[in-house]
Amino acid sequence: MKSERFNIRMTSQEKAAITSRAKRAGRTASEFMIDTALNRKIIVIDGLPEMVRELKALGRNFNQLLVLRNMGKVQAVKLDTFEEKLADIHSELRKLTEVL
Numbered sequence: 101m102k103s104e105r106f107n108i109r110m111t112s113q114e115k116a117a118i119t120s121r122a123k124r125a126g127r128t129a130s131e132f133m134i135d136t137a138l139n140r141k142i143i144v145i146d147g148l149p150e151m152v153r154e155l156k157a158l159g160r161n162f163n164q165l166l167v168l169r170n171m172g173k174v175q176a177v178k179l180d181t182f183e184e185k186l187a188d189i190h191s192e193l194r195k196l197t198e199v200l
Contacts, residue, residue: 118132118133124144125142125144126144127142145196145197146196147192147196148196151189151192151193151196154185154189155189158182158185158186158189161182162182165177
């Protein structure tokens, strides 16, 4: 549990910049400042939440196809589109992480 306080003075522009960067990193201003002061690495990958949503959707669709197959309602499934979409997401993830 945090019990210590540390007060600093800054300009309104500095505060706005810190708040903005903290929000972009998904952190509170306090967490962001502590992480930065302690040289902890903060990595923000733009576009990642959208890719995670796409991957989850693909996973749900794939699972539904497998359930239908196991129930005997589907005999064969053409997975070309699925494979292409998965390859696209993989390629985009590689591009995003190359700069790290």
